[in-house]
Amino acid sequence: MTVSLSGKEVARKIEEQFPGSVAESSQDTLVVRADFLLDVARFLRDTEGLELDFLNFVTAVDYYDHFEVVYLLSSMKHNHSLTVKVRRYGRENPVLPSVVGLWQGADFQEREIFDLFGIRFEGHPDMKRIFLWDGFQGYPLRKDFV
């Protein structure tokens, strides 16, 4: 059975390393500040005992006032998982750091988020639309897209 790591415990560990990086933590999720995302992600992937080396999925949710990007990470070695979230406030041209360098599996999924939500991932090697054509207006999965 995959153990869902407690967000609070992991948050404590992260806070020791990167103070001020965790915005919020609960039993099953961990909300990270966008500026610290890459550092935290690298910490989660490489730290002994965590080793979350498998990125299950990346997706985004539109909550009108902010976008929430959800990363589900698992560890093949320890068989545990952790949900990491990043919030991005503001609807105009939101930008987040890309995790492709850490988990290559995020490649197409970040492009998909860019395509459907309009969140630009900085550091992604090939940030362009994936499903829709290049001249498409708007981002369909945003709640205000009709």
Place this chain on the structure above:
Amino acid sequence: MATGELGIYNLVKFQAIPPDWPGGFWWHWLFFTVVVIGFVLTMVMGVIYIERRGMGRMQSRLGPNRTGPFGLLQPVADAIKVLLKENIVPVAADKIVHWLAPVVAFAPALMIFAVIPFANGALLADLNIGILYVVAISSVSTVGIFMAGWGSSNKYSLLGAMRNVAAVVSYEIPLVLAVVGVVLIAGSLSLNQIVVAQEIPFILLQPLGFLLFFIAGCAEINRSPFDLMEADSEIVAGFHTEYSGMKFAMFYLVEYAEAVAISAIITTLFLGGWQGPLLPPWLWFVVKLLLVFFAMVWTRTTLPRIRIDQLMAFAWKFLLPMSLLNLFITALQVLAGWPTQLIWAMIIVNFAVMALMILIWSRFFFRLGWGKIEI
């Protein structure tokens, strides 16, 4: 009977009425031209039917069975359909080359049959260099296919045509070398003489030669597993991707006419041609031809396709040394006079040699390779 090379000299010479042919040379010529064309077209229809039905049954389905009794008219229906289709030429195509390609490809396939005997002496021209003529003519089709690949200005077509040229150039050599063994035993290049010389079919005397000829022949006419030039799962349809209507039908005809030709040559060289008891000679010929063709259908149904570099490696590293060895051994046997005196010893020895060769070669010297290129 009209024998001898086709040349001005002979044409003049045979103006006189030959002893066994009341119409004279021109009648002979006309009669066999009609026979050859009719034979090729009917055989192509026949083999298409056999291929589709046989393949269907091997794949646990029925195959075409709607048009005519048992679907026998399916090739006719296909032909009519394809002739009525629109002729599409790509805008960027080289029009003349694109137009000429099917003709250039088709003519040689038909010309091969000029020297193939349907019965003793029943052939258009009993050339004394018949087999050389076959080898020379059969590779001309490649020009047509390359013209098609080049002329349709399509990358798939070009890839297919390139593959075809590479394959034909490489496989011509083992093909010819495999034939030479037969020629050595028969002592003649004329196909009629070769058949006459086969008291027992040469497949028994030349098992390795037969295998090499069959493989190389399959590769030369692009039958599976060497059908890379029209590999449907890789390059769509290869050289005839951009062809439609009548011109496509021509290519389709070429494909099967060549298959029939190679089957006919194998029948003639290795299976005793028209020789056989009870049945009339031409029927024996047809039956053997269809058997060889069925073997091709069978392999096509079963085997995966090999890759282009493996194809070349197979020709140069496996077939070529094997055919050279085969030639060498046969030459020794002929020198020792085995084909006339120790014929059973020769059969046994040659089969043993074949098994040993294949085992040793595939164990130590050759393996179908991998082939990644670092970028």
Place this chain on the structure above:
Amino acid sequence: MAVKTEPFVLNMGPVHPSTHGVFRMRATLDGEVVVDIEPVFGYLHRGIEKLAEQRTYTGVIPLTDRLDYISSMSNNLAYCLAVEKLAGIKVPERAEYIRVIMAELQRIAALLIAVGAFLNDCGAYFTPFLYMFRERERIVDLFEMASGQRLTYNYMRAGGVSQDLPEEFMPALRKFMDMMPRYMDEYDRLLMQNEILIARAKGVGILTAEQAINCSASGPVLRASGVKWDVRKADPYSIYDHFDFDVPIQQTGDCYDRYRQRVEEMRQSLRIIQQAMEQLPSGPVKAEVPHLIRPPAGEAYARLEAPKGELGFYLVSDNAIAPYRCHIRPPSLINLTALRDMVRGWKVADLIIIFGSIDITVGEIDR
């Protein structure tokens, strides 16, 4: 001597015999050698995630049929697991067993297509494909008997399955289980040891274990690279912990291993079905669930081992009758991430078989 040649671009697809759907590969070739490749997709984008936001929780189930249309049952099940997790619905035991039987039959059916299509890409002219289609047809007959349709089953419901199995189902399934191992042996005889296939597939398109994990590959692609990771074992959903089965793995991660991996997985699925068939209890097949489900606000991610890999549904609820957000983790799309690294340096013919060995369905990639 190296000849300097100019690379050229070949657009494979969107309509190509072996792209398994409307999928395009923009391949840069140097002669026959693949220098670079860029997958282009979106030709089948129907916006299922957006559509799901406007439908009731039950109304989304027919949509999931159309994701990976050759394994609809698994998609149904994945979505229903997510809804059950979100709404806290308990599933009756008989329903669980029926689900397992269906999901495993579906796995066999989908893997048969995957293997058949892979062999077809290798150039075995439709023979293995048609043999395997015959067996798939037998499975589809069973599905039709239970659900009434042959492709878009729409059989699972949140809280169970839509209706009980008909009484003629179990005898037919038993017959199928008797004949299937024999056919599997026949497939193995047909091409498993074929020299040409080995030459074509062995050592081609190697995906190492580290790379596979880094690329988030899952399913047979991951396991063929030697990573023992199966959601059925690692995170047992439904009642998979009741069954005794192995997770086969291969070592090198080449195309031949992926092919063999799929064959082994079919055998394991047969084992699971055998056990489920013997243990099938009686009882209700659907929990008392209202037709309009209104789960409490929250989020849930449920995943399962689909034939192609880890299929997951991430649902966010705002206590309405429609999901606030429904994200699908598509194994086909994510397994494709590794394609570019796998094909570089190989020939065009290898590109096709490497692509075929990943086994994608475009309906799931584009959604």
Place this chain on the structure above:
Amino acid sequence: MKFEHYGIGIIKGLTVTIKHLLRHPTVSQYPEQRLNISRRFRGNELVWNRDKCTGCGTCAKTCPQGAIQIVTSTDMTENKYVVDKYQIDTGYCIQCGLCVEVCPYEALYFSHAYECARYRRGELVQGKETMLETPERKVSGYFYPDKAKKLPEQTLLVEKVTEKR
């Protein structure tokens, strides 16, 4: 010593295909040989029971495609709804079967008919009159097991053994 590279695998494969040549084909010839479809067939058309329908509109609400259109008026004398218009655009219908499942009064069924292709899209729209049960348009047993029992048994490919043994 493993026999791997000598053509043994090729010969094995060839025996499998030649065996199939002697077996019966798996396929059946469609217009002449008709197989029985599933008793629970979710077909192209729906069957509507005029007497049982109360005009509640649950089916229309459930339909994920919005293919069902129902217009009712109230009959004050008998205190019930009168169904003025009931039509299904089978061109939009995806045969998911949710409408049949939710119908609280067992008034909607799938039909057991197939081959419902039409030449015009307008003909795909089923109105009230073309939705009633007739001898040609039998009721499918989808979601109604008692109705399924009356239908002919489904032909299964599992029953068809192609090899002679």
